[in-house]
Amino acid sequence: MYDLIGDIHGHATELEQILRELGYARRNGTYQRTDRKVVFLGDFIDRGPQIRETLEIVRPMVDGGHALAVMGNHEFNAIAYATPDPRKNGTFIRSHSEKNQRQHRETLRQMVGHEAEWRSYLDWFRSLPMWLDLNGVRAVHACWDETRMAVIGNATGPIDGAFLERFSADSSYGRAVDVILKGKEMKLPAGCCFLDKDGHERTETRTRWFEPADGRSYREYALIGEDRENPAAIQGDRWHEPVSSDIVNDAVPYPADQIPVFIGHYWLDGKTPRRQTANVACLDWSVAKGGFLCGYEWNGEATVSDAAFRMVAAAGSKA
Numbered sequence: 001m002y003d004l005i006g007d008i009h010g011h012a013t014e015l016e017q018i019l020r021e022l023g024y025a026r027r028n029g030t031y032q033r034t035d036r037k038v039v040f041l042g043d044f045i046d047r048g049p050q051i052r053e054t055l056e057i058v059r060p061m062v063d064g065g066h067a068l069a070v071m072g073n074h075e076f077n078a079i080a081y082a083t084p085d086p087r088k089n090g091t092f093i094r095s096h097s098e099k100n101q102r103q104h105r106e107t108l109r110q111m112v113g114h115e116a117e118w119r120s121y122l123d124w125f126r127s128l129p130m131w132l133d134l135n136g137v138r139a140v141h142a143c144w145d146e147t148r149m150a151v152i153g154n155a156t157g158p159i160d161g162a163f164l165e166r167f168s169a170d171s172s173y174g175r176a177v178d179v180i181l182k183g184k185e186m187k188l189p190a191g192c193c194f195l196d197k198d199g200h201e202r203t204e205t206r207t208r209w210f211e212p213a214d215g216r217s218y219r220e221y222a223l224i225g226e227d228r229e230n231p232a233a234i235q236g237d238r239w240h241e242p243v244s245s246d247i248v249n250d251a252v253p254y255p256a257d258q259i260p261v262f263i264g265h266y267w268l269d270g271k272t273p274r275r276q277t278a279n280v281a282c283l284d285w286s287v288a289k290g291g292f293l294c295g296y297e298w299n300g301e302a303t304v305s306d307a308a309f310r311m312v313a314a315a316g317s318k319a
């Protein structure tokens with residue numbers, strides 16, 4: 001059986017706490033249980049204060065057979081950021097734009113003086129699968145979309161030069177990787193926007209990809225955190241309109257008769273972590289923004305139970 005753990009983002013203190021609460025103990029330097037394994041949903045790095053410490057916990061668990069892990073968009077970005085683009089001298093597969101530097105800054109800062117160690121983590125990230133289809137349960141960082149999985153073909157990279165070349169040169173392949181690791185977004189009708197956690201106006205929003213889009217309004221099909229569900233954060237008067245046909249056509253909802261899938265990625269907020277549907281559960285409850293590090297104790301059930309969520313409030317938060 002598996003214990004699933006959502007986005008950690010360098011919050012090693014909370015990670016150790018949730019592992020202990022899930023019954024894992026450190027033996028020979030590695031957290032483990034004889035009867036269960038952890039499944040990490042990706043996004044170990046960036047943002048938080050203890051990125052090296054987080055990797056020092058996660059990698060030995062995976063390498064020692066005590067955990068499995070999928071790739072997060074932050075790990076994929078880190079690989080692409082560090083890989084020179086063979087098509088253009090002096091550039092990288094992921095550009096070193098100011099925005100991208102800012103997103104990756106904490107990791108690079110904490111790895112100063114540990115460059116060989118960081119290179120070895122990048123090599124390890126290359127080996128992480130894009131998704132896991134286990135006995136009775138599935139894990140992917142952002143979106144389980146079998147159409148896109150078929151384009152990628154093989155969940156287990158490795159994310160080497162050939163993979164990255166195809167990622168950047170073949171748009172359907174690149175788009176497939178983006179959907180799996182970052183989910184789907186939809187453009188809002190003209191005049192509509194919402195304010196994100198930093199107060200920035202967004203005219204695109206993440207979707208509830210696991211549900212059918214047909215007949216849904218923009219408001220119903222958007223995946224927006226609860227603290228932004230106040231009238232001031234949702235602006236414009238066309239949110240009630242049905243979503244456009246390209247959104248409907250691109251939707252691959254997660255079938256109700258399939259085994260449960262666990263995802264991270266979405267920065268959800270709210271006082272009480274809970275499932276999205278009977279067989280889809282997001283375990284990213286924003287530990288890096290004062291929320292929770294979230295886990296799920298899975299015991300073979302086909303229907304996700306809110307009672308099986310486990311969470312640890314971010315250190316120093318009032319949550």
Ligand SMILES: [Mn+2]
Nearest residue numbers: 007043265284
């Ligand atoms: Mn994340």
